[in-house]
Every structure is written in structure tokens, then in C-alpha cells.
Amino acid sequence: MSLDGTTTQFKHVSYLWDEATAASMAGDEVALLIYRSNLLGADLRLTNYGGGNTSCKAMAKDPLTGEPVEVMWVKGSGGDLGTLKKSGLAALYVDRLRSLKNIYRGIQHEDEMVELFNHCIYDLSSKAPSIDTPLHGFLPFKHIDHLHPDAAIAIAAAKDGKRITEELFGGTIGWVPWQKPGFDLGLQLKQCLDENPGIRGIMLGSHGLFTWGDTAYESYINTLEVIERCAAYLEEHTGRTKPVFGGAKIQSLEPEARKKQAAALAPVLRGFCSSYQKMVGHFTDDARVLEFINSKDLDRLAPLGTSCPDHFLRTKISPLVLNLAPDADLGNVAALKEGLKPLFEAYRQMYADYYNACKHPNSPAMRDPNPVVILYPGVGMFTFAKDKQTARVAAEFYINAINVMKGAEAVSEYTSLPRQEAFNIEYWLLEEAKLQRMPKPKALTGKIALVTGSAGGIGKAIAKKFAEEGAVVVINDNDAQRLGTATEDFNRLFGKDGFAAEVLDVTDAASIRKAYDTAALAFGGVDIVVNCAGLSISKPLEEHTEKDWDLLYDVLVKGQFLVTQQGIEIMRKQGTGGDVLNIVSKNALVSGPNNAGYGSAKAAQLHLSRLNAAELGKDHIRVNVVNPDAVISDSKIWAGAWAEGRAKAYGVTVEELPAYYAKRTLLNEIIVPEDIANACFAFVGGLLNKATGNVLNVDGGVAMAFVR
Structure with a gap:
């Protein structure tokens, strides 16, 4: 049932809500938040592994005064919606969180606000609050979803995404241009709502989507309806006036031939990508990947990189595109390495130039300059990371990025994050602190x-x-x-x-x-x-x-x-x-x-x-x-x-x-x-x-x- 009382048929998202299950949680808003989050996280068309966050606000008894207070439960730092449990939530006093705006010194100082979130903690066993906490805190709604659906990001990353959003939703979805997540973005969301009362959500330029409701179900159905409309709009326009990605430039090898080439090449690529630390790889020849890497627009779009910060953080500034023919003879390993070496050297130099051009005086040292994503036209995509899960997830995120590029190109023109904005995310001191908190690798990690x-x-x-x-x-x-x-x-x-x-x-x-x-x-x-x-x-x-x-x-x-x-x-x-x-x-x-x-x-x-x-x-x-x-x-x-x-x-x-x-x-x-x-x-x-x-x-x- 949709918000207006009619029945909505979903084609592009999965409706998973079970009334009996939800009824067993009646009155427990936190349980319903977790239930809703797990349903949203189960559909990768709605958000990526580890991406997005959800929240609810409800009254609870203050352990110090015994008086009822409003508390916000929100997905904590580093969690995943699909597997979220109560231990993965941060719980904060709403009034304390909102009072932080009284001491906010402006966008140049907003990183210091993250430490102050700890002064707002209601439940001392909470997960650490994430940088997105104020984005939920300053909105008044009881239940809020912040997701990174490909269909919405395709519009958010389009050159004229704001116009498309306004026309598609008739002004019922607000627009906030790109802004690095943080305290200031939370204030901008509140301003957008104040200036557009009655809207059902907000599109974040190049980033994602905010939707909400007064109950867990209302928020869930609102989220699905908005994403369904975005996806249907993209489907209607894809291939209508121009071929997808400019049409095919080359043809893929047959499936078994692709696997044979990939198996022969993977160890060579892994050797290059392991010049700083041992990496584990992942290979996919997913049809969406092949459509992109075989296209005429590959050379134009691939260097642009991704738009959504969640995509970018896991796939790096841009992929490396191999200059090998799909059916190249890979038997002469010495010649193969000699041919690939300049590509990797050029990529590392590009990455070093990007770092040096964008770094700040207090930026962390440059990290591994090797590519994460490697595209082999006609064969498939390789990804390399510290472990298998990270490599696989990087591949999933780049497929999300491909979907975004496809949708944006269908309705407008794809735009990526400016290099400086991308750097500010990748080398954000808060992201660096998160990396430093990660457990020390085990002895055989990467082997x-x-x-x-x-x-x-x-x-x-x-x-x-x-x-x-x-x-x-x-x-x-x-x-x-x-x-x-x-x-x-x-x-x-x-x-x-x-x-x-x-x-x-x-x-x-x-x-x-x-x-x-x-x-x-x-x-x-x-x-x-x-x-x-x-x-x-x-x-x-x-x-x-x-x-x-x-x-x-x-x-x-x-x-x-x-x-x-x-x-x-x-x-x-x-x-x-x-x-x-x-x-x-x-x-x-x-x-x-x-x-x-x-x-x-x-x-x-x-x-x-x-x-x-x-x-x-x-x-x-x-x-x-x-x-x-x-x-x-x-x-x-x-x-x-x-x-x-x-x-x-x-x-x-x-x-x-x-x-x-x-x-x-x-x-x-x-x-x-x-x-x-x-x-x-x-x-x-x-x-x-x-x-x-x-x-x-x-x-x-x-x-x-x-x-x-």
C-alpha cells in the first residue's frame, strides 16, 4: 500500500515488508528500525554493502532523571544495513545533538564536531556515531532512510539533475547540491525542508537520497516509491534517443574464453597491484560490466571516476583500462609484463600527481598508488584489495557506478566529483582515523x-x-x-x-x-x-x-x-x-x-x-x-x-x-x-x-x- 492509499506495483525494487513480522514488533520503534534496515540492505539496488544509514526517534526514559526524553537511534560508523543489529546503532539525545549548532564554528571547523557527538550519547554501549549523524538529527521525522540507490544517484549525478528531480517529482523532492557529509550538510538538509515544507525527500547532488516517514512502514514505502519512480524514468529514457554508452566498440569473447583469458592474466595483474602490499583479487564478467567496457564511451567515461562518495572510497579515483586485445596471446609472460608495465607506471604517476595537486598541509601520507579496478575490454573486470571481501565489494561498487553512468547518460550527461572534492573525501582525516582504528592484519592476510x-x-x-x-x-x-x-x-x-x-x-x-x-x-x-x-x-x-x-x-x-x-x-x-x-x-x-x-x-x-x-x-x-x-x-x-x-x-x-x-x-x-x-x-x-x-x-x- 502506498502513502496515498493506492496499491503500488514495484518492478525495480523489492517489496519485502511482512505485516505479521512487523506487527510482532509493534511499539518497539528500535526493533522496527532494525527490521526496516535489514529489508533495505537486502536489495543491492537500494544501497551498497556498508553504505547508507537509517534512523528512528522515540521517547525513552533518561537514566539520570527518570524523565522521558527524545532519543535518536541511527546506524553507527562502519555498519551494514543488511546485517544491522541493535549493537550496530548509536543512540543520542536529540536535544543535545541539536544544541551543538550553538557552538558550531563553520564549515572549516566541522570535523571537530564529530568528537562532540560523544557528549550526546544516550546509550553508553552505543556504536560510535557516524559522520552522517547530524543529517538525521536535524530533520524532525520519526523514521529516516539515507540510501545510495543507483537509480537516484544517476539523476543526482546528471548535469541537470536538479531540473530532472523537480520535473519528475513535481517539487515533492528537494535538492541539496554536493556537499561533503558532515555537520554543515545536516544544516543544509534542515534549511531545504524549511524552504520546501511538505516534501517527501531530498536528493543530494552526486551523492544519494533522503526519505522519511512518521512510522517505519511509511518511511519504507516512501523510500521504495521514490526509487521506483527514478528507475522507471531511467528505463523509459535508456536507449531511446541514443545507444547505451554510444554503442558497442568491440565484442566480448565467449564465456569460457573470457574465463581462460582472465585466469591467465590475473596473476600478472596481481603482481603489479601488490608492489606495496599483497593484494587479493576478484574477477567478474557481469553483463553490465561487459556492456560498459566494450563501449565507444569507455575512454571518455572511465577516467571521470565515480560520483557517490561510497563508490569512490572503494574504487579509487579512476580505473585502469588495459590496452590488450580480448584474444591477445598471454603465453609470453615476459613480453606481457613488459607491455603492461608502462600502464601501471602511468597510473601510479597519475595518482601521485592527483595527490600532490590536491593535498593539504595536514593530509595523511599518500597511500598505495596502484589501481583497485582494472578493466579488460571484451573480457571483464578485475578488482584488487587487502582481502577478498573488500575486492568483491569494490567490484559491486564499480558496477553501481556503471549503472549510475548509464542512467545519467540516458537522461542527460554524467558528471563525477571534482578531483579536489574526491581527494577531500579519500584523504579526509576522519576517514584516516577510521582506517587507523581497524584491527591489525593477521599474519597471512593477503595470502x-x-x-x-x-x-x-x-x-x-x-x-x-x-x-x-x-x-x-x-x-x-x-x-x-x-x-x-x-x-x-x-x-x-x-x-x-x-x-x-x-x-x-x-x-x-x-x-x-x-x-x-x-x-x-x-x-x-x-x-x-x-x-x-x-x-x-x-x-x-x-x-x-x-x-x-x-x-x-x-x-x-x-x-x-x-x-x-x-x-x-x-x-x-x-x-x-x-x-x-x-x-x-x-x-x-x-x-x-x-x-x-x-x-x-x-x-x-x-x-x-x-x-x-x-x-x-x-x-x-x-x-x-x-x-x-x-x-x-x-x-x-x-x-x-x-x-x-x-x-x-x-x-x-x-x-x-x-x-x-x-x-x-x-x-x-x-x-x-x-x-x-x-x-x-x-x-x-x-x-x-x-x-x-x-x-x-x-x-x-x-x-x-x-x-x-
């Missing part, structure tokens, strides 16, 4: 690891340890069902941005290539390769078959060789070094009965590791070995015949094996998968960056296995 055999046992423990320490991981197994179970576990523990999964047979070069392509497309490449996949066969020499022998050497030796060979190809493309860890065995050093095939294959793995270490040092790729022994927990190796064979060799029962293995160690300890994972982390966690060719025994102490 990408592929661990073979990681659906269970030792491999799974290693992948989990690396993910816990900040890495993104590619889990894999030749058992699809087992991999499915592991995928559920990793999704629950680390979310979709923490890992990728791929069925992998280490004896099949094509299967290995597919897994590395997954790593490149999902994250941009690979930094750590752990060869952990394995199997065991324990038989007396006379019972060993040729099939047994071939299987052991194919999986353990050939598998380690092939996985390492393809992994270092990617590491060399990146040019940032890397780690190869080989999970071998105590049996590589110790001779025992009924173990000719397995023991000799493990010895081959160990010496292959030494050979690789000697060869790859020049590439700053370290190769090290962890030797476990008797890791029985969650391991397929110990199922069935292997356990029976080892028990028979030692004259004990299968049930007695764990105690037997522990008793023969110097420390009398049972070894578990997590022990091996900790040893692997010791090699890659940053303290042993100058160590290669080493063997670390994690066996409880088996004297016969001492390396020296």
Missing part, C-alpha cells in the same frame, strides 16, 4: 593458499589454520562427496569470501590446471602451495603389486611434481615469491618392514623437495618439508588395509596403534592434524621468510628420523 587433499585429515587442518590466520584458501579433494562436506564446514566457519572449492586429482595435469584457474579467478593467483594429498599401502615385498607401486608414485611423487610445477608458474607470473610446503613422512628417513612402496615414494618426495628448493631460490620461492608420523585422526590413510598392515608389522591390534605410536616417541605424544598445521604456519607465518630446503619433523620425537 592465497592451495592445499591438496584438504577435505579431511591433515590437509583440512592446514587449510583451516591458514584461513584462521587471514589467508584465503582453495580446498580440494578427489572425493567430491568428502569435498562437499568440507565446503559446508568452511562456509560456516569463514563465509563465501574465505575459500573456494574444486575437485582435484593430483595425478591429472588438466585437473590441476582447473584448480589453479579457480584460484586465479577467485583470488588472483596463489602464494602458498601445500602438497598434502596422499595414500598409503602397507604390504610385504612379495605381496606388493605393480599397480600398488604405480599408484603410490603417481599420487605422492608425480602428484607433488605436477602440482608444484603449475603452482610455480603462477608464482613467477606474480613475481612476488611464494612458499611450497610438502607434507612428507617420517618414513622418508626411517626404514621399516612392509613399506617398500610407500617409504621409497616418501623418500622421493623428500629429495624432490630439496631439488626444488635449490632451483627456485632465485625466484624467492621457498620449499620446505614437514614430516608427520602416525597422524591417525580424520585420515583416509588409516582406514582399512593400511592400519591393518601397520598393526600386523608391529605385532599389535589396530585399536592399539595410537598408543603404540605415542609410546615409541621421545615425548610420548599422540600427533594430531592440528600439530602439522601449526608446523606449516611456522614456515609461512612471516618469521622464517629466509628459510628454504628445511625439514621439520612433527612426530613426537623419533630418534631414527633425526635429519642430522
